[in-house]
Amino acid sequence: MATGDPTTPDVMTPDAGTAPSARERLLDAAVDHAARHGVSDLSLRQLATALGTSHRMLIYHFGSKEGLLTEIVRRVESRQRAQVAALAGDDPTSPTSLAELWDHFADESLWPWERLFFEVYAQALQGRPHARGLLDEAIDAWIDPLAEVLVARGTPPAHARDDARLMLAVTRGLLLDLLATRDRNGVDAAMRRFVALTDRRRADRD
Amino acid sequence: MATGDPTTPDVMTPDAGTAPSARERLLDAAVDHAARHGVSDLSLRQLATALGTSHRMLIYHFGSKEGLLTEIVRRVESRQRAQVAALAGDDPTSPTSLAELWDHFADESLWPWERLFFEVYAQALQGRPHARGLLDEAIDAWIDPLAEVLVARGTPPAHARDDARLMLAVTRGLLLDLLATRDRNGVDAAMRRFVALTDRRRADRD
DNA sequence: TGGTACATGTACCAAGTGGTACGTGCAGTC
């Protein structure tokens, strides 16, 4: 009460070494909520009541709405990275097939996350500051692991990074399609065409 | 003054036959503003002052904020369709090359529109009602014209629609990449790889 | 000249916003 400002805890310290529990639980729940309802018309109060707390607590833990959004984006990012790691390091002896990869991403259980990803991505493209972080990793972080997968499948290393970039674009583009049309069959057919293209080339050894 | 409600002009009539000028000018300016600043944190007041009018006028002409947003989206849609028409009908004797197509879309002058497109697309994926319209046309409207272009280039008709869907995904995916990284060279390289893939197959006549 | 329909601005409203001030319970520690 006498101390200058007992509430807002410096904005820097709480996430450093201490406070593993409460804030973390809140963040998890917030990310979950964001995946279900989107993030662009999110209000602290609605979110707080949905999470069973008060908007004061969100400010307390995350400093501001921007801070909370930034943290949500960071978590989405880390989920993305975890997926990269999973697909790259997951048994390098048997190279993952592109079809497997696609099956993974196209699974309906991931749709809310992918919707959220594209939403934040779009906000980042419009310069919204809290989303900036996503942009830096959105491409680069994927190219190397994808290139590894491609090389393991026979792509000549000289073209691996370009092909990986293309592969990433195909995946995201078809994901946009899938989320809009929900036409899994149609999108699968398009992906099969892409796989056929690359396989044909692989047979030609170029 | 005695008449029931002289202001809000029924919400249905103003855009039908009458009022070609003022509302149209406002809408154009609003779309322009949206392309520059995005649409997700747009407020009627800010927009109105930016356009040199009062937020009352926006309500008057478009009924509500939702109405205005819907109209903006419609206009973006129509721009999209115009581009489809342009690339499809523009001299069918000399089939457009995929590289030309890509050069067109990757041009920096279109970036604001593409940012806006992805922003609205993402909002549509999250179920925002004003954006719904975009979703219906976002895929279907492109496949047929693109398939035509592909067939003209030698793609077997049996696969044309799947390939067109793939082509659309590649374009959008690489556009997402380009808007984020601004790395025109890198993205161009990836697109060249795709073109090479399709060309190789064309030589094989499959 | 008067009236009528459209166009536009000003003032206002209730609701919701992010953020703050402040009080309070509950650990742990001396």
Added chain:
DNA sequence: GACTGCACGTACCACTTGGTACATGTACCA
């Protein structure tokens, strides 16, 4: 057992939001 700092809630603030009421200007038509 008093003190201390964290975690949390309540009440509040100034402000912005979308939308409305109403007055007024302007142009056309009789």
